[in-house]
Amino acid sequence: MEQLLCLEMDTVLRARPDPNLLFDDRVLQSLLTIEERFLPQFSYFKCVQKDIQPFMRRMVATWMLEVCEEQKCEEEVFPLAMNYLDRFLAVVRTRKSNLQLLGAVCMFLASKLKETRPLTAEKLCIYTDNSIKPQELLEWELVVLGKLKWNLAAVTPNDFIEHIMRKLPLPKEKLTLIRKHVQTFIALCATDFNFAMYPPSMIATGSFGAAICGLQLDDVDQALLGDNLTDLLAKIINTEVDCLKECQEQIERVLVSSLREGQQQQQQQQQEQAGPRNKALDELDQSSTPTDVRDINL
Amino acid sequence: MCRTMSTINKRILTALGNGPTRRRLFGPVDREQLREECRNQLRKDLEDASHRWSFDFATETPMVGGDFQWEGVVGPRVPALYRSRLVGSADARRPGASASRAASGPTDKENVPCTPTRCQTQPQNLEMTPEKNHSQRLKRKQTNITDFYQAKRRVVATSRKSGQ
Numbered sequence: 001m002e003q004l005l006c007l008e009m010d011t012v013l014r015a016r017p018d019p020n021l022l023f024d025d026r027v028l029q030s031l032l033t034i035e036e037r038f039l040p041q042f043s044y045f046k047c048v049q050k051d052i053q054p055f056m057r058r059m060v061a062t063w064m065l066e067v068c069e070e071q072k073c074e075e076e077v078f079p080l081a082m083n084y085l086d087r088f089l090a091v092v093r094t095r096k097s098n099l100q101l102l103g104a105v106c107m108f109l110a111s112k113l114k115e116t117r118p119l120t121a122e123k124l125c126i127y128t129d130n131s132i133k134p135q136e137l138l139e140w141e142l143v144v145l146g147k148l149k150w151n152l153a154a155v156t157p158n159d160f161i162e163h164i165m166r167k168l169p170l171p172k173e174k175l176t177l178i179r180k181h182v183q184t185f186i187a188l189c190a191t192d193f194n195f196a197m198y199p200p201s202m203i204a205t206g207s208f209g210a211a212i213c214g215l216q217l218d219d220v221d222q223a224l225l226g227d228n229l230t231d232l233l234a235k236i237i238n239t240e241v242d243c244l245k246e247c248q249e250q251i252e253r254v255l256v257s258s259l260r261e262g263q264q265q266q267q268q269q270q271q272e273q274a275g276p277r278n279k280a281l282d283e284l285d286q287s288s289t290p291t292d293v294r295d296i297n298l
Numbered sequence: 299m300c301r302t303m304s305t306i307n308k309r310i311l312t313a314l315g316n317g318p319t320r321r322r323l324f325g326p327v328d329r330e331q332l333r334e335e336c337r338n339q340l341r342k343d344l345e346d347a348s349h350r351w352s353f354d355f356a357t358e359t360p361m362v363g364g365d366f367q368w369e370g371v372v373g374p375r376v377p378a379l380y381r382s383r384l385v386g387s388a389d390a391r392r393p394g395a396s397a398s399r400a401a402s403g404p405t406d407k408e409n410v411p412c413t414p415t416r417c418q419t420q421p422q423n424l425e426m427t428p429e430k431n432h433s434q435r436l437k438r439k440q441t442n443i444t445d446f447y448q449a450k451r452r453v454v455a456t457s458r459k460s461g462q
Contacts, residue, residue: 056324059323059324060323063319063321063323066319067319070317070319092339095331096324097324097325097326097327097328098327098332098335099323099324100322100323100324101327101332126320127319127320127321128320128321128322128323129320129321129322131322131326131327132327136329136332136333136336139333139336140336142340143336143339143340143343146339146340146343147339147343
C-alpha cells in the first residue's frame with residue numbers, strides 16, 4: 001500500500017501540448033510583445049543594494065536550483081523564481097541575512113503558479129536548515145507579492161522553447177535531448193546576474209544556439225550551421241543577429257566557468273558524500289558524453 | 299489511510315534533512331528585525347495604495363483630494379460578488395444555488411461585473427455608508443472597499459491601469 005502511494009506521488013498528470021497555443025504565431029508574437037514588462041527595472045547592485053553582492057545572488061541561486069532539482073520541480077519554476085527575486089531586489093534594499101528567505105519565498109510563489117503539486121512552506125523552511133519558520137515565509141510572501149504588484153505570470157525563456165523548436169529543422173529523434181540541453185542553459189543563465197536584464201526570448205534563442213552547436217547537429221542540416229542558425233534564430237524572435245551572437249557567446253562563457261567550478265568542487269567533494277552539485281555539469285554529463293560537453297568550449 | 303499518508307509525508311520531510319541541499323547560506327536570521335521589516339514594508343504598501351486610490355485603508359475611509367472621489371452605496375445595490383458571505387451558511391458552501399446568486403442575474407460566471415445600471419439613474423437613493431457588520435460570526439472573506447464604496451468618477455483622466 002505504501003509503495004502504491006509513493007508511486008502515486010510521483011505521477012503528475014499533464015495535458016498534451018496544445019496545438020492551438022503552440023502552432024499559432026500570434027502566441028509567440030504576444031509573448032515577444034509583453035516579455036519586457038517583467039524585467040527587473042535596474043541593475044540593482046549599483047543603485048539599490050548595499051549589503052548584497054553579486055556572488056551572494058549566485059549563492060542563493062545555486063541553492064534554489066538545487067532545491068528545485070531535488071524536489072523535481074517543473075523546469076520553469078527556477079527561472080520564474082529568479083525573475084521574482086531580481087524584481088524584488090530591484091525595488092527593495094535587502095539584508096544579506098534575509099536573502100535566503102527571499103529565495104525561498106520566490107520558489108514558493110513560482111511553484112504555486114506553475115505546479116500541480118507545489119512546494120510546501122514547511123519543506124522550504126527545512127531546506128533553509130530551519131533558519132526561517134513557515135509563518136515568516138507566509139508573511140514575507142505577502143510582502144513580495146506587494147512589491148511585484150501581484151504580477152506573477154511573468155514570461156520566462158522556457159515559454160519560448162516549443163515555439164522556437166518547431167521552427168527549426170531539427171532531427172526528430174534528438175528533440176528530447178535538445179530540449180533538455182536548452183533547459184539546462186536557461187537555468188544556467190538564471191544563476192548568472194549578467195542575464196537578468198536580457199529579454200527571455202534572447203536567452204531562449206541563445207540557449208538553442210549554444211545547445212545545437214554543442215551537440216554538433218550542424219552536419220544534419222545546412223541551416224543549423226553556425227551563422228545560418230543565428231540568422232534563423234534572430235528572425236524567429238525579430239532581433240538583431242549581433243545581439244544574439246553576443247548572448248550565445250556569453251552563455252558559452254558562463255558554461256565554461258561553471259564547468260570549471262564544478263570540476264574543482266568535484267575534486268574537493270570526492271571524499272564527501274555524493275550529492276547534487278552543479279546542475280549544468282550533472283545534467284550535461286548524464287545526457288551526453290562528457291567529451292561532447294567539453295568540445296563545445298574549445 | 300490518512301495516517302499512512304502523514305507518516306509518509308513525515309518520512310519524506312525527515313529525509314530532506316540529511317542532504318547537502320539543506321543549508322543556511324548567510325548566517326543567523328534576526329527574527330525581531332525580520333518581523334519589524336515585514337511590518338514596515340506592508341505599512342508602506344498600504345500607504346502607497348491609499349495614496350493611489352485616495353482611500354485610507356487603515357481606517358477604511360475615503361481621502362479628499364486624490365484621483366478618486368468615493369461615494370457610499372446602499373447594501374442591496376452592492377453587486378453580489380462583493381457582499382460579505384458568512385462561513386457555514388448554505389450560501390458559502392453552495393454558491394451555485396444561493397439566494398444572492400439569484401439576485402445577481404442569469405449569468406453563470408461570478409466575475410462578470412453585474413452592477414445594476416439603475417445605480418447611476420437614481421442618485422437620490424444613495425444613502426449613508428452602511429455600518430460594518432460586527433456580528434459574532436466569521437466572515438468568509440475580507441471586506442473590500444467596494445463593499446461600501448463605488449468609484450464614482452475619475453477626476454484626473456489618466457490611462458493608468460491598476461497594478462502599474
